[in-house]
Amino acid sequence: MIAAPTDPNARVCREEIFGPVVVVIPFDDEADAIRICNDTEFGLSGSVWTRDGSKALRVSRAMEAGTISVNSNSSVRYWTPFGGFKQSGLGREHSMKVLDHYTELKNVFIATND
Amino acid sequence: MGCHSGRNTGGQLPSDAVPNVTLYNPTTEAAIAELPSATTAEADVAIAKAKAAGPVWRAISPADRSRLMRRYADLIAAHAQELGELETRNMGMTIGNSVWCANNASDVIHYFAGAIEKHGGSTLPVANGVNLTFPEPLGVVGLIAPWNFPMMMAAWKIGPAIAAGNTAVLKPAELTPLTSVRLGELALDAGIPEGVVNVVVGSGQNVGWRFVTHPDVRKVSFTGSTEVGKRIMAGCAEQVKRVTLELGGKSANIIFADADLEKAAAAAPGAVFDNSGQDCCARSRILVERKAYDRFLELFIEAAEAFTIGDPMSPSSSMGPLVTAQHLATVRGFSDGLDTVYTSDVPDGPGF
Numbered sequence: 001m002i003a004a005p006t007d008p009n010a011r012v013c014r015e016e017i018f019g020p021v022v023v024v025i026p027f028d029d030e031a032d033a034i035r036i037c038n039d040t041e042f043g044l045s046g047s048v049w050t051r052d053g054s055k056a057l058r059v060s061r062a063m064e065a066g067t068i069s070v071n072s073n074s075s076v077r078y079w080t081p082f083g084g085f086k087q088s089g090l091g092r093e094h095s096m097k098v099l100d101h102y103t104e105l106k107n108v109f110i111a112t113n114d
Numbered sequence: 115m116g117c118h119s120g121r122n123t124g125g126q127l128p129s130d131a132v133p134n135v136t137l138y139n140p141t142t143e144a145a146i147a148e149l150p151s152a153t154t155a156e157a158d159v160a161i162a163k164a165k166a167a168g169p170v171w172r173a174i175s176p177a178d179r180s181r182l183m184r185r186y187a188d189l190i191a192a193h194a195q196e197l198g199e200l201e202t203r204n205m206g207m208t209i210g211n212s213v214w215c216a217n218n219a220s221d222v223i224h225y226f227a228g229a230i231e232k233h234g235g236s237t238l239p240v241a242n243g244v245n246l247t248f249p250e251p252l253g254v255v256g257l258i259a260p261w262n263f264p265m266m267m268a269a270w271k272i273g274p275a276i277a278a279g280n281t282a283v284l285k286p287a288e289l290t291p292l293t294s295v296r297l298g299e300l301a302l303d304a305g306i307p308e309g310v311v312n313v314v315v316g317s318g319q320n321v322g323w324r325f326v327t328h329p330d331v332r333k334v335s336f337t338g339s340t341e342v343g344k345r346i347m348a349g350c351a352e353q354v355k356r357v358t359l360e361l362g363g364k365s366a367n368i369i370f371a372d373a374d375l376e377k378a379a380a381a382a383p384g385a386v387f388d389n390s391g392q393d394c395c396a397r398s399r400i401l402v403e404r405k406a407y408d409r410f411l412e413l414f415i416e417a418a419e420a421f422t423i424g425d426p427m428s429p430s431s432s433m434g435p436l437v438t439a440q441h442l443a444t445v446r447g448f449s450d451g452l453d454t455v456y457t458s459d460v461p462d463g464p465g466f
Contacts, residue, residue, distance in 0.1 A: 001458070002414065002454060002456040002457075003453060004453065004455050005453060006453075012449075012452060015364070015448070016339075016362040016363060016394075017391065018262075018391060018392050018396075019436060019441070019442075020387045020390050020391040020433065020458075021391065021398070022387075022397075022399070023399055023400070024407075024410075024414070025402070026404040026407045027401050027403060033370075033401050033403070036399075036401055037366040037368060037401060042340075042363045043363075044363030044365055044394055045363060045394075045395040045397075046365045046367065046368070046397070047365075047366070047368065047397055048368050048370075049367070049377075051372050051373060051374065055370065059368060071373070073381050073385035073397055075365075078218070078222045084361060087361060088361050088362060088363050089343070089361045090357060090358060091358035092358075093271075093358065096232070096233065099229060099249065099274055100249070101274075101335075101356070101358050102251075102252060102275050102280055103250055104249070105248075105250075107247050108247075110244045110245075110246070111242055112242060112244060113243070
């Protein structure tokens with residue numbers, strides 16, 4: 001189901017539906033796109049589609065989300081970190097980084113002077 | 115399929131205290147299995163088994179632990195078709211997706227099998243001595259997996275948890291435990307010692323919450339809703355328990371006018387409708403630069419029309435049902451009365 005709501009504060013624009021419902025929202029420029037993108041308590045993933053490489057990097061860095069794809073909608077690879085900003089989560093899964101979340105770092109000092 | 119209780123990898127769990135959990139096929143609405151649902155006391159038995167297995171698991175050399183995990187990964191891949199069919203029957207995702215998820219589960223276990231020998235500490239410069247760091251295992255970790263990608267997300271947690279030297283108690287979502295039960299059995303078949311991977315089927319209240327409160331569970335890794343994640347985090351604060359949360363999303367798909375609009379539109383339906391939209395990464399907000407808006411919408415609707423709803427066991431279906439009648443009602447609560455520009459045909463007959 002594809003919807004084009006006019007009210008950006010409508011429930012359908014703000015809450016996670018977890019079903020086959022999508023909203024399509026227009027924006028005016030790069031700053032407006034980033035503003036709408038970040039106007040949510042969630043921040044898990046996201047995509048940027050453009051042929052301008054600099055804009056792709058600028059927008060990717062400005063998006064408040066943990067896993068971004070450019071000219072793709074992929075999110076998860078088990079060898080790259082995955083997780084959310086804001087209320088989308090805490091910590092990361094996947095990649096060697098996740099092992100830090102399943103261990104405690106212990107420090108041991110050994111004196112060698114007599 | 116009859117009752118699929120399988121070997122219980124969480125201990126000998128009598129089922130008299132809590133009613134059994136009945137599982138349904140969301141495509142046919144038929145009951146497909148009935149499993150005992152663990153009590154809190156039974157969760158404690160599994161936690162104790164995991165604790166006892168810790169020293170056994172860590173005494174195995176890194177090379178041999180790695181070999182056991184690789185064998186586990188190979189066994190999962192060898193059962194990919196069976197696991198996929200089980201997942202589709204219990205959860206409703208398309209068979210292409212579920213078999214892919216089984217193979218992804220295998221790949222994840224392979225990746226972390228390789229990590230065992232590569233994850234170490236460091237030395238740091240200090241005066242009059244030597245300074246070393248060690249990444250030490252936590253002990254027993256509680257893993258709580260969701261119903262939207264049950265087997266794959268269980269593997270995402272089991273892999274790093276046991277590779278780091280921990281032992282695991284896994285609580286699959288009560289609606290969709292069948293593939294997790296099989297993952298527990300396959301770990302034993304691979305030769306991973308009993309107690310390293312424990313699967314406990316039960317409710318969030320009896321089992322999941324026990325992971326939060328039990329002092330021997332040193333970390334909880336939870337994937338699910340933001341609402342439940344907040345409760346788990348608050349509960350874990352009591353023991354300053356480590357927590358990893360992978361929660362909800364409302365992810366944006368930003369499309370600029372200078373993009374390859376055809377390509378972006380062709381990819382957009384899969385990014386939000388795959389797994390019937392039951393995906394925390396679903397790109398459920400598409401933001402389109404105003405001057406390309408009408409053209410994109412036209413292309414997007416065209417692509418969405420090709421995204422067909424049908425029997426998830428059929429390779430020609432792009433998506434199957436939602437997971438339960440209750441979830442269907444929740445989703446309908448969002449869409450009823452909505453100003454829509456496209457609504458796809460839903461097949462007649464049973465199914466959520």
